[in-house]
Structure formats: C-alpha cells, structure tokens
Amino acid sequence: MATRYDPFQDMDRLVGEMFGSARAAATMPMDFFRSGDHYVLHVDLPGVDPGTxxxxxxxxxxxxxxxxxxVEHDVQWYLRERATGSYVRQITVGRGMALDKIDATYSDGxxxxxxxxxxxxxPRKIEVQHGGRAPTITQTVEHTAEPSPR
Incomplete structure (x- = not known):
C-alpha cells in the first residue's frame, strides 16, 4: 500500500513552524482589575525563567x-505547541496610578x-465652611497729608 502525499499537511506544518511559536509567544493572557485602593494585573507566563x-x-x-x-535541543519533534522565545507586551495605562510604587511577584507561572x-x-471629602452670617468686607482708606505750598 502506497503512502499518499498530502501537500496541505506539509503546508500546515511549515506555517505552524514559521508562525505558530511566534504567534503563541506574542500572547500574554492577562486580567486587570481594581480592588480597593490598588489596581491588580495578573499575567500568565507559564514556564518563563523568573530571571528573564x-x-x-x-x-x-x-x-x-x-x-x-x-527544553530539549537534540530531539526530533513530532508536535511542538508550547512556544519558546521572548514574550513582550506594552500597555498604556491611564492617569490615577502610582506607577512609582508597583509591587511585582511571580509565582506558579x-x-x-x-x-x-x-x-x-x-476620593476625598471637601469640608464646606458654614456660619451664622456672611463674612464682612471692610476697606480702610489712608489719608496722606498734601504737600504744603512754599
């Protein structure tokens, strides 16, 4: 029985090798929310070396x-879906965050x-001043002596 040649299978394999790992490496799934007086960002980076x-x-x-x-260098791959390489993501954040006080931890990927x-x-409360009567504005006029004729 002869093996049947499938050009689409080879094309799919080539496209996967060329773009598959790059596409997966470019993704960094994340959650972003506010909890009390902190914004929290969770980013999935499974298998990433913490030193990088x-x-x-x-x-x-x-x-x-x-x-x-x-992980493995001298092997013959049959299936390779886990991306390797660099992950990079840039996020433009709005005002209202103390970006000089970010705390970062990495645990369990x-x-x-x-x-x-x-x-x-x-949010802050603005105290409203109130009293029994309106403030009075007074004006003081100083008189200066006119120069005497000579």
Missing amino acids: IDVNVEDRTLTLRGERSA VLTLSIPVSEDAK
Whole structure:
C-alpha cells in the first residue's frame, strides 16, 4: 500500500513552524482589575525563567518581558505547541496610578503586579465652611497729608 502525499499537511506544518511559536509567544493572557485602593494585573507566563522577567515603566507605558527557553535541543519533534522565545507586551495605562510604587511577584507561572491608586485619584471629602452670617468686607482708606505750598 502506497503512502499518499498530502501537500496541505506539509503546508500546515511549515506555517505552524514559521508562525505558530511566534504567534503563541506574542500572547500574554492577562486580567486587570481594581480592588480597593490598588489596581491588580495578573499575567500568565507559564514556564518563563523568573530571571528573564522585566517590568519597565516609561511615562504611562508599562512594558512586560519574559523568555521561555527550549527544553530539549537534540530531539526530533513530532508536535511542538508550547512556544519558546521572548514574550513582550506594552500597555498604556491611564492617569490615577502610582506607577512609582508597583509591587511585582511571580509565582506558579503568573506575574502579578499591584499598582496603588495615586493620592490625587483617591476620593476625598471637601469640608464646606458654614456660619451664622456672611463674612464682612471692610476697606480702610489712608489719608496722606498734601504737600504744603512754599
């Protein structure tokens, strides 16, 4: 029995090799929410070496980087869906976050950033002054002596 040649199978394999790992490496699934007086960002980075994780802030842009290295080098792959390479994601964040006070942790393949709400963005109560009568405005006029004729 002869093996049947399927050109689409080879094409699918080539496209997967060329774009599959790049596409998967470019994704960083994340959740972003506010809890009390902190914003929280959870980013999935499974298998990323913690030493390669970099969190950088410039102006209002938050940049996240990480890298996952290939585990096996001298093998014949039959299926390779787990992406290797660099992960990079940039997020432009709005005002109201204290970006100089970010706390970052990496545990169980999840990078967690905790960003405090900035003091300017926190709600505050404005005290309204009140009294029994309206304030009085007074004006004082000083008279100066006119120069005497000579």
